[in-house]
Amino acid sequence: MMIPHMIPYANPGYFLWLLVAMIPMVVLLLVKGVRWQWYQILVTCAVLYVSFGGALWQQGVALIGYVLFQTLLVYGYHKLRQQKNSSGLFYAAVCLAILPLTFVKVTPFMTGHGSIMNFLGISYLTFKSVQLIMEMRDGMVKTYHPWRYIQFLLFFPTISSGPIDRYRRFEKDLLHPPSKEDYLVYLEKGVSKLMLGLLYKFILGYFFGQVLLPVVTREALDHGFLSWGMLGYMYVYSLYLFFDFAGYSLFAISISNFMGYDTPANFNKPFLSPNIKEFWNRWHMSLSFWFRDYVYMRLMFTLLKKKVFKSRILASNVGYFALFLLMGVWHGLTWYYLLYGAYHASLICINDAWLRWKKKRSQPLPSNRWTKALGIGITFHAVCFSFLIFSGILAQLGCK
Template sequence: MKWYIPYGDPTYFIWLIAALLPLMVGLFYGHRFKGYQTLISLFFLVLTFGGPNWQTGIALVAYVVYQVLLVFGYSYYRQRRESSNKGWVFVLAVVLAIAPLIVVKITPAVQSGKQSIIGFLGISYLTFKVVQTIMETRDGIIKDYHPILFAQFLLFFPTISSGPIDRYRRFINDYQKVPTQEDYLDLVQKGVWYIFMGFLYKFILAYIFGTVLLPKIQFDALMAHGFSWYVIGYMYVYSMDLFFDFAGYSLFAVGISCFMGIKTPMNFNYPFKSKNIKEFWNRWHMTLSFWFRDYIFMRLVFFLMKHRVFKSRIVTANVCYIINMLVMGFWHGETWYYILYGFLHGCALVTNDAWLRYKKKHQAKIPHNKVTELIAIFITFNFVCFTFLIFSGFLDTLFFKGKQF
C-alpha cells in the first residue's frame, strides 16, 4: 500500500474521488452519511499517518484523546461553575493545550536536530483549534461541547496537515446540517474550480518555480560566493514557489471540503495585490493571520489596556504588534531567520499604522491615484519578498554556512 502526503501526489486524488462519491450522492439527495464520513476520514488519516511513519499515527491518536479530554474538563468546569471563571484555571488549560506543541518545537534545539516522538504532521494547526476552543469556551461563546464532534473537528482530514484553520462553531454548524440541493450544487461547482486552480498552482506553477528554477538559481547564488544578483533572483523565485505551493494546497483543502458540504474558509486572497503590510496579512494565510489577531494580538491589547501598562493606546498597539509577530516567528522555529522575519513584520505593521495616521492627518497634501497605488503595491511586494528571503534560511546558508549560534 502506498502512503501519501496530503495533495502531494496526483494519484491521491483518485482515492479522493472514489471515496467521496457516495458521500456526495448522499448530500445531493439531502443526507449526510456521518458514519461513512468518519470511515473515509479514518482511511485518509491512515494513508497519511500509517506505513513507515506509524509512530506519528500513534502520536496523533494520543494527542487527540488528550486534547478532547482537556477541553471536556475545561468545558465541564465552565458549565458547572459558570460564575466562577477563574483566570488561573483558564491559563492552566491553555498551557496544557500548547504543552505538546512546545515540546515538539524545542526538541530539535535541545537534542541536536532530533525530532520529538510526540510530533506529527499538522500538530500546530490542531493546537490552534484547541486553544481557540478553550478561549471561546471561557468567553461563553461556546456553551455546548460534544467530545465526538470536537474530535471530528480536529480530525477533519482535508485540513489536518496545514489548515486552513477553521473555527469550532462554524464547522459544527456546517457538519450538523445538510445544504439544500441548490446550495450543494453551488458548493460542488466552487469545489471543482478550487481543485483545478489548485492543480495549476501546485503542480504547474509551484513546479516551475520550486523544482525547475529554484535549484538552478540557488546553485548559481552559492557559486557566486556572497551577495549577487542571483540572490535577488532567488528571493523572487522562492517567494513565488512559497505562495503557489501553499496556496495550491489550501485550494485543494477548501475544494475537498466543499465536496463534503463544509465551507472551510479561504486562506489566500491575491496577497501580492496588497497596498500595505496590514492588507497583506488580511490576504496572506488568512486563517492563521486572523487566529493570531483574535487570540493573541487583541487579547494582549485588552490585557495591557486593562492593567494600564502603557498610557498611550498607540504604544500599546505597537508593542502588541511586535510581540504578536515575534510569537509567529518563534512558532515557525527557533532560528534567527524566523525570529527576524517576525520582528520585521511587526516593525512594518507599526510603521504602517504610523503612516496611515500621518496620511489621514495630511490627506489634502498627499496624492492618491492609480500611480500611487501601484507604487504602494510595488513597495509592499518587495518588502514581503525580502522577508521571505530571510524566512527561507538561504542567507544563513550563504553567509554563515548554516552554523548554529
C-alpha cells in the same frame, strides 16, 4: 491490496483514492441533501491511515494520543470552568493545550533531533484546541460534544495544511448539510478550486520550485548576498512559496466543498496588497485572523486595561512585536524566523506611522491607481525580502 503511504495532496495517486472515496458523499448530497456521518468517519480513518501509516506509524500513534489528550482537556475545562477560580483554570488549560506543540518545537533545539510527539498538522490542531477553550471562556461556546470536537480536530481535508477553521462554523456545517440547491454551488466552487489548485501546485509551483529554484539557489550561494543570484532567489522562492502553499489550501477547501463544508479561504491575491496590513489580511488568512483574534486583540485588551503603557500607539507597537515574534517562534527556534517576525512587526509599525502622518496633513496626498500601484510594488518587494529571510538561505550562506 495494501494501501501505500501518501503525503496529502502531494501526488495524483492521493487524489485518485480521495475522489473515489468522495463519490458516495457527492451522490447523497446531490440526490437527497443528506450526509452519512458513519461514512465520513470511515473515509477519515482511511485517509489518516494512508497519511500516517507505514513508515509514519509513530506519527499516527502521536496523533491518536494527542487527540485523546486534547479531548479530555477541553472536557475537563468545560466541566470546571464555572468555579470561582476560573481565571487560573483558563490559563492552565491554555498552557496544557499548547504544551505538546511547545515540546515538539523545543525538542530539536535542545537535542538536535525531532520529537516522538510530532506529527503532520500538530500546529493546526493546537490552534483549534486553544480556540475552543478561549471561546468557552468567553461564553461563545456553551455546550461541549466530545465526538463533534474530535471530528473538528480530525477533519481530514484540512488536518495537514489548514485552513484553520472555527469550531462554531464547522459544527453548523456538520449538523446541517447543504440543501441540494446549495450543494450545487458548493460543487461548482469545489471543482473550480480543485482546477486552480492543480495549476498552482503542480504547474506553477513545480516550475518555480523544481525548475527555477535549484538554479537560483546555486547562484545565490556561489555569489553571496549582494548578487543577482540572491535577488533571483528572493523572487523565485517567494513565488514558489505562494503557489505551493496556496495550492495545498485550495485542495483542502475543494475537498471540503465536495463534502458539503464551506471551509474558509486561506489566500486572496496577497501579492496585490497595497500595504503590509492588507497583505496579512490576504496571506494565510486563517492563521493571520487566528493570531489577530486570539493573541493580538487579547494582549491589547490586557495592556490597555492594566494601563501598562500610557500611549495607545506604544501599546499597539509592543503588541505587534509580541505577535510577530510569537509567529516566528512558532515556525521554529532559529534566528532567521525571529528576524522574520521582527521585520514584519517593524513594517506594520512603519505602516501605521505613515497612516497617522498622512491623516495629520492639511493637504491630502493623492490617491489614485498610480499611487495604489506604487503601494503594491513596495509591498511586494518588502514581502519578498521577508521571505528571503524566512527561507534560511542567509544561514546557509553564513555556514559556507
